Amino acid sequence: MTITTGNSESQTIERCRTGDRDAFRLLYDAHKDRVYSLALYTLNGDAATAEDVAQEVFVRVFQKIGQFRRDADLKTWLYRMTANACIDEFRRRKRCSNMSEIEQPAAICPEFNRVELSSAVTAALAELSAEQRAAVLLKYYEELSYDEIAVILDCSKGTIASRLNRSLRLLADKLAFLRQDDVERKTP
Amino acid sequence: MILGHVDHVVGAYVHGEMPAGDRARVERHLARCPRCRELVDRMCAAHEDLPGIPTRPAPDSLWARIELALDARAPLPPERLQPWQLRRLGWSAGAIMAAAVGLFVYVTVQNQRKPYWGVTRLQGRPHIGWFPVEGSARLRVGDQLVTDRSSTAEIKVADIGTVKIDPDSIVRLKSTSKTEHKLELEKGALEAKVTAPPRLFIVDTQSARAVDLGCAYRLETANSGTTQLHVTHGEVALEDRGKASLVLQGFSCESRRGAGLGTPIKDDAPVALRTAVNGFDFENGGDASVEAARAAARPQDAITLWHLLGKSSGEERGRLYDTLSRFSRPPETINRAGVIQGDAKMLELWKQVIRYDYGETVISK
Numbered sequence: 001m002t003i004t005t006g007n008s009e010s011q012t013i014e015r016c017r018t019g020d021r022d023a024f025r026l027l028y029d030a031h032k033d034r035v036y037s038l039a040l041y042t043l044n045g046d047a048a049t050a051e052d053v054a055q056e057v058f059v060r061v062f063q064k065i066g067q068f069r070r071d072a073d074l075k076t077w078l079y080r081m082t083a084n085a086c087i088d089e090f091r092r093r094k095r096c097s098n099m100s101e102i103e104q105p106a107a108i109c110p111e112f113n114r115v116e117l118s119s120a121v122t123a124a125l126a127e128l129s130a131e132q133r134a135a136v137l138l139k140y141y142e143e144l145s146y147d148e149i150a151v152i153l154d155c156s157k158g159t160i161a162s163r164l165n166r167s168l169r170l171l172a173d174k175l176a177f178l179r180q181d182d183v184e185r186k187t188p
Numbered sequence: 189m190i191l192g193h194v195d196h197v198v199g200a201y202v203h204g205e206m207p208a209g210d211r212a213r214v215e216r217h218l219a220r221c222p223r224c225r226e227l228v229d230r231m232c233a234a235h236e237d238l239p240g241i242p243t244r245p246a247p248d249s250l251w252a253r254i255e256l257a258l259d260a261r262a263p264l265p266p267e268r269l270q271p272w273q274l275r276r277l278g279w280s281a282g283a284i285m286a287a288a289v290g291l292f293v294y295v296t297v298q299n300q301r302k303p304y305w306g307v308t309r310l311q312g313r314p315h316i317g318w319f320p321v322e323g324s325a326r327l328r329v330g331d332q333l334v335t336d337r338s339s340t341a342e343i344k345v346a347d348i349g350t351v352k353i354d355p356d357s358i359v360r361l362k363s364t365s366k367t368e369h370k371l372e373l374e375k376g377a378l379e380a381k382v383t384a385p386p387r388l389f390i391v392d393t394q395s396a397r398a399v400d401l402g403c404a405y406r407l408e409t410a411n412s413g414t415t416q417l418h419v420t421h422g423e424v425a426l427e428d429r430g431k432a433s434l435v436l437q438g439f440s441c442e443s444r445r446g447a448g449l450g451t452p453i454k455d456d457a458p459v460a461l462r463t464a465v466n467g468f469d470f471e472n473g474g475d476a477s478v479e480a481a482r483a484a485a486r487p488q489d490a491i492t493l494w495h496l497l498g499k500s501s502g503e504e505r506g507r508l509y510d511t512l513s514r515f516s517r518p519p520e521t522i523n524r525a526g527v528i529q530g531d532a533k534m535l536e537l538w539k540q541v542i543r544y545d546y547g548e549t550v551i552s553k
Contacts, residue, residue, distance in 0.1 A: 021322070025251070028251060033244065033245050036247075037244040051249075051250055055257060062258060063258075121238065146200070161197075161200045165197065165198060165200065166199075167199075168235065169198070169227070171234040172234035176233075
């Protein structure tokens with residue numbers, strides 16, 4: 001059984017409120033890949049930490065589902081917790097280690113570089129701060145609007161606009177060589 | 189208002205997040221500013237490189253981890269009532285609900301405080317009480333683990349070993365502490381592997397109690413109340429009403445409700461010996477069965493004869509002494525007369541000698 005409509009999702013949420021583990025499994029199945037992927041990309045491919053984050057997010061969802069407003073969007077709530085957990089993780093690492101270690105995950109998911117993103121884009125994303133990367137991923141990965149991203153990351157639309165502007169400019173600088181290569185290849 | 193160069197708003201411009209008026213101003217500026225136009229081109233290029241990030245499947249292990257974490261944490265708080273809901277509730281209904289919630293929380297908290305063992309689903313859909321075991325779960329003191337015909341499960345016994353539960357079985361955790369871990373096999377079969385000091389792990393059945401002495405074994409109990417124990421490593425004491433059978437590695441022992449404990453017998457024992465022991469234990473075979481057992485026994489069946497020694501009497505016990513002393517020479521402190529009289533110290537000492545002579549793993553020789 002899968003959740004296919006918003007209506008059935010709200011019914012599933014109602015069942016979750018009663019502690020129904022099967023209903024929670026349905027919610028989990030519907031969102032697990034998106035939550036895990038968002039965490040994986042935000043954490044620069046650190047698969048182990050991404051799994052920890054996804055676990056924590058779903059446990060908190062199930063424990064706090066009783067406080068979830070019926071008119072709210074579950075996806076927004078999930079992404080908000082995921083992004084915040086990833087940003088918290090980076091801040092925690094920042095306190096414990098120097099900057100060079102922060103952006104080097106202990107074990108990068110083997111397919112991360114090879115399949116999902118070109119290594120150039122991966123490297124460019126890794127240059128961003130965790131907050132910037134979360135905003136970029138929500139923009140490009142979830143195709144959310146500035147307003148939606150602002151809600152998820154709990155800041156103003158202006159902050160998101162500024163964050164994305166700086167991020168896109170930095171990415172443009174880092175990815176400029178790709179265009180250069182294209183030009184050189186096309187030049188006889 | 190956008191004035192001068194547009195560096196600070198190119199992102200919003202590229203993303204289409206700019207009001208129409210501002211967008212028109214940016215485009216007018218771009219028409220006359222090569223520097224900003226070049227920046228927009230570069231950022232548009234990056235914008236094109238980014239979309240299409242695919243979804244990565246979450247690892248299969250994630251759900252099991254979540255369930256474990258959920259089981260390990262406090263129970264769900266009751267849902268917060270909305271003001272309009274509260275208004276609808278009368279005082280009496282509120283009081284009843286508060287009492288019910290209080291009772292639920294109390295019972296749940298008390299339950300959460302109970303010690304537990306971890307359970308892993310191996311096949312099918314085992315249950316703990318009413319709840320199916322999906323991946324892994326906790327078996328708390330008092331809980332029943334039930335497997336149907338197509339399911340199996342494995343219990344981690346504190347930090348001392350594991351118990352695999354066969355299909356169509358029911359087990360209940362009776363107690364667990366530093367000094368004793370006790371399980372009840374109500375129906376079906378289990379296989380235990382335990383590395384712990386002797387007598388720490390105990391399994392009760394309808395007709396006997398299996399006390400681990402450092403071992404691996406299989407225990408089955410039928411609806412009739414018959415219990416079958418087979419030791420695959422080390423040794424186990426099968427006990428009932430103050431009596432005990434020492435079951436060594438490679439031996440089996442049966443216990444029947446009403447008839448009491450049987451005599452341990454080696455897996456490869458001759459049929460004649462097996463028939464004789466069964467006749468003595470459960471068919472009132474008497475001296476004739478003992479004679480038949482004595483005649484069929486081999487040296488490696490010494491522990492079987494020793495058990496018959498304790499159950500027989502008079503001259504039959506004397507003849508058993510003669511046969512057994514050929515298989516396992518008694519120490520000087522043991523003599524025929526004392527054994528015939530049923531001297532408990534002599535019999536116990538001789539059992540230890542036989543364990544030493546024929547036990548395969550417990551005593552280093």
